[in-house]
Amino acid sequence: MVAGLCVSMLFVTTQIPAAQAMDLPDTSSGSSFLSLLSKFFSNNKTEEPEHASEENTELTERKLTGKTPKAEKIEESFDTAVVGSISAAQALNTAKQNVVVTDGYTNVRFVRDVDKQKGADATVTIAGVTYGAKFDEVVPLLALGAGGGDNTRELQKAVDLAAQRGLGVTLSPAQKYVVTDQITLPKGLQYFDAKGAQITANMRGQADAPKSVFATTRDTVGCKITDMTLNLASAPYTRGVMIDGGENIEVSKIVFNHLTYRAVEMSATDRLVKNITVADNFINNTEGERAQVGHSLSIVATATRDESDNPVKGSRSPVWERYATNGTVSRPIAGFTGLTIINNRIRGGYYGISFSGVSDSVIRGNDVTANTRNISIQNSSNNNLVEQNQLTNSISSGVHIAYDSDNNVVRDNTISSDVSVGQGLLQAYQGCDNTTFEHNSVTVKGDAKSSPSWILLVGTDSHNTKFVGNRIDGWAKRAMVDVESIWDGRSSETNLRKPGPNEHSYIPDKNGAPSPVDNPKEPYHGGRGDLNGTVISGNEFTPRNKNAPVIYVGAEVSPGRSGKERLIGNINDAVIADNVIVGNQFSELLTTHTGKLPGIGEAKIHFKNSSVVKR
Structure with missing residues (x-):
């Protein structure tokens, strides 16, 4: 009798622990990197599929070393042959009663003289006799003969069958698979668990027609995609996982190597997308071709917006240009809620994590480095929590909040950079309230040539913004903190002690700053009026630039983009209290500016409190 098998049963598929290898990203510090990855995988809080029985320690060991926990012993008997693949089964010369195909994790028993008319899901011919197996618990790709060459057809066949039965799909841990076209994961599929296998994507999308390796259908409910290394070096403009609608979907424990486009993309087109978890993934970007620069977004959720009333349709930068034109943002048609982005490690790319039209969601415990912006929250993304993330070496922002995104909380994050040359490391502007x-904790290393303009920034219609209890240490070109009501260079260079540009302001002079649309300079970039309720309280600042103030507050005016408006941006009820300044590397503790223009008037600043204390 074969261990773990019962001859009296026609069809049996069982699973046992086995070896599982995984490509780890290159690193020059092997032992410390293994330690980091061990912690990374062991911190996974998501549940394993019901069919998996490994303890966390076994899972970590398999991930890091490829060693195999002791597997259930499978022995041949007079009526059973045990082989390692379908091709090995087909090479048998003797037709026994049972043939067990095993990869060390999954056992598939093929029974003699059972074909599809007798209920077999998969058949194989051995010594001129038909053998069949039925899948009652899981659909193992092992049983479909995949391995070597293009496996797209077998993968799609497996997920389609599993979806029909309400089952999941497993791959063989040590197997390397190749796909050349999209694998669609239909409604009814419970999980796609690759068990640490490697999948290489050989497909080429286009900028206006990207492709996906895995894509869920819009009506998908309750599917888990997990545990693989996905190689994307030969897949330009290709997403690793595309989720277009659906709910209760998880993407976890995937290594995305050589990414040039998207790792996980979520889209909300015409219905609310709910409860998507992206957890414990490793995303390794490469820049790729010049045409792809700026397109590499590691984890991105984008809701389709209603553009029916957009006055600047066809713009190259419609969000910015619309807001600069009339101070409005296109509303999401549906949007997202309940996204959980947790414990991912992201290296490189344009945006590490990007929300557009996302509400009531969490970004927690991620390690994001070497992006243009580590985290971006935009376009009516409300009530989100960003906490306990490690954010490093952003060229621009660590956390960027913009364009009608309200009631977001950013707390207990550790942010550092020695490459930032953009705006603020923490910033909110263009209509983001509360x-x-x-x-x-924010630490910025730099000098006069290489440093951000500011470290903290609030501006343009973003009322009741609070910077409370933060520790800020570093070099900033213009000021450590920037508070501005309206961005207008014509206003910012008025009322100065000496003629010339306002060296602290977002737009320093009347010539303006480059437009995101087509780069020519424009003097006005946003702000429709007053800025109310800014609070800067209980922070510790350690400035490093003796030529810049700690805090700059600018109240400006503007004729708007049309040149015919009368926009006055008073700053009202600002609170600057209980802040401590460490050291002497600053020009002034607090610098203020009020601008004025003919035919418009002058803006004013009102402080409830304006104390800045040097320690």
Whole structure:
């Protein structure tokens, strides 16, 4: 009798632990990197599929070393042959009663003289006799003969069958698979568990017609995609996983190597997308061709917006240009809720994590480095929590909040950079109310040539923004903190002690700043009026630039983009209290500016409190 098999049963598929190898990203510090990855995988809080029985320690061992936990012993008997693949089964010369195909994790028993008319899901011919197996618990790709060459057809066949039965799909841990076209994961599929296998994508998308390796259908409910190394070096403009609609979907424990486009993309077109978890993934970007620069977004959720009333349709930068034109943002048609982006490690790319039209969601415990912006929250993304993330070496922002995104909380994050040359490391602007940045640690290394303009920034219609209890240490070109009501260079260079540009302001002079649309300079970039309720309280600042103030507050005016408006941006009820300044590397503790223009008037600043204390 074969261990673990019962001859009296016609069809049996069982699973046992086995070896599982995984390509790890290159690193020059092997032992410390293995330690980091061990912690990375062991921190996974998601549940394993019901068919998996490994303890966390076994899973970590398999991930890091490829060693195999002791597997259930399978022995041949007089009526059973045990082989390692379908091709090995087909090479048998003797037709026994049972043939067990095993990869060390999954056992598939093929029974003699059972064909599809007798209920077999998969058949194989051995010594001129038909053998069949039925899948009652899981659809193992092992049984479909995949391995070597293009496996797209077998993978699609497996997920389609599993979806029909309400089952999941497993791959063989040590197997390397190749796909050349999209694998569609239909409604009814419970999970796609690759068991650490490697999948290489050989497909080429286009900028206006990207492709996907895996894509769920819009009506998908309750599917888990997990545990693989996905190689994307030969797949330009290709997403690793595309989720277009659906709910209760998880993407976890995937290594995305050589990414040039998207790792996980989520889309909400015409219905609300709910409860998507992206957890414990490793995303390794490469820049790729010049035409792809700026397109590499590791984890991105984008809701389709209603553009029916857009006055700047066809713009190259419609969000910015619309807001600069009339101060509005296109509303999402549906949007997202309940996204959980947790414990991912992201290296490189344009945006590490990007939300557009996302509400009531969490970004927690991620390690994101070497992006243009580590985290971006835009376009009516409300009530989100960003906490306990490690954010490093962003060229621009660590956390960027913009364009009608309200009630977001950014707390307990550790942010550092020695390459930032953009705006603020923590910033909110263009109509974002009630943003709270609290208890974050921000460290910026730089000098006069290589440093951000500011470290904290609030501006343009973003009321009741709070910077509370943060520790800020570093070099900033213009000021450590920037508070501005309206971005207009004509206003910013008025009322100065000496003629010339306003060296602290977002737009320093009347010539303006480059437009995101086509790059020519424009003097006005946003702000429709007053800025109310800014709070800068209980922070510790360690400035490093003796030629810049700690805090700059600018109240400006503007004729708007049309040149015919009368926009006055008073700053009202600002609170600057209980902040401590460490050291002497600053020009002034607090610098203020009020601008004025003919035919418009002058803006004013009102402080409830304006204390800045040097320690």
